[in-house]
Amino acid sequence: MHNSQIRPVLDALNDCILACEHCASSCLHEEHLHMMVPCIEADRDCADVCRLTHTLLARGSKHGKHLLRECIEVCEACAAECSKHDHDHCQECAATCRRCAEACRSLAA
């Protein structure tokens, strides 16, 4: 259905959406909540930007490629924030965001 160039990016975006939604929800129930606020904010934005990029690429829109630039930036900002925290969901989200940025970068090239 989607070709071999686009499919891994769609998968990476889906993984990133799942990791960000899960991380935001989990952060809200951590003990040191004030410290987690920038992480929650980054997760929320990253999930939404990845969701639109996923949508546009899935439908073969020419605007999909234009979103990649912004998507890479948001994923990297989220990875940088999440990587500061030791919680499993944060570390996992940071790694997933980095992989997503990498996948988007390959496609943008």
Add this chain to the structure above:
Amino acid sequence: MHNSQIRPVLDALNDCILACEHCASSCLHEEHLHMMVPCIEADRDCADVCRLTHTLLARGSKHGKHLLRECIEVCEACAAECSKHDHDHCQECAATCRRCAEACRSLAA
């Protein structure tokens, strides 16, 4: 991250979003376009309802389960419409929508 009960539903929803976006875009470039209109409309709605269900389940929201009912209905309506058309993207979309409805039904049970 997401447990073994929820993960297959998230995967089925993602597959369904991809199939519906692709089918809608492909239908718009078929020769007998007037015949494809109900299929395009069903795809558009199904992709959006699956996207919200995916979002709510991914974040562990209690409203995720409430959406399943509507998601099953929209997936079945889309499968019924797509299955009328012989194009590969329609047949593939019909099968994917049916699998998604099935996955949602298991989780709702």
Add this chain to the structure above:
Amino acid sequence: MHNSQIRPVLDALNDCILACEHCASSCLHEEHLHMMVPCIEADRDCADVCRLTHTLLARGSKHGKHLLRECIEVCEACAAECSKHDHDHCQECAATCRRCAEACRSLAA
């Protein structure tokens, strides 16, 4: 463009999306943050459910009406939670969610 029955509901949904996004962001910067968690969670879900309802009604989808039921429930849950907190953004969000539930209920009738 949209008729006089649907337009006030679209406006109420838009107001509700704006109030919920603003309330969630503001709650994250309140002092007694742990108390605000259920409010943030309700806001997040309410914004997303209203967004899909707005989308489906705007496009004239038959599934728009089906979403109203769930939208009313999510708006009322969000109003109930927000109304427990004295912050302006919470009180404003509670009132906006109640108006949105009311508008959806009129259309569903």
Add this chain to the structure above:
Amino acid sequence: MHNSQIRPVLDALNDCILACEHCASSCLHEEHLHMMVPCIEADRDCADVCRLTHTLLARGSKHGKHLLRECIEVCEACAAECSKHDHDHCQECAATCRRCAEACRSLAA
């Protein structure tokens, strides 16, 4: 709630989402359907990009401003396409997209 600089942009984005969803749905029921395909595709993308920009600005995200660039481009592309067609919904959509691009441009400045 939202300040006097951001509120008119949120309103313009909401109007644009409504016009694009309505135009896409209406185009699908026009007689010369093949001619309307680029318009339907532009509407679909424009509605989705405006929806994310609306979301990010409503929550006060720093990424909201980054999306403006892309949003302006998508609105202008949609206006250019819609303005080629005489249907009321196309002409109305073209004008609304142009106003939205203008509002986004003021905020980006």
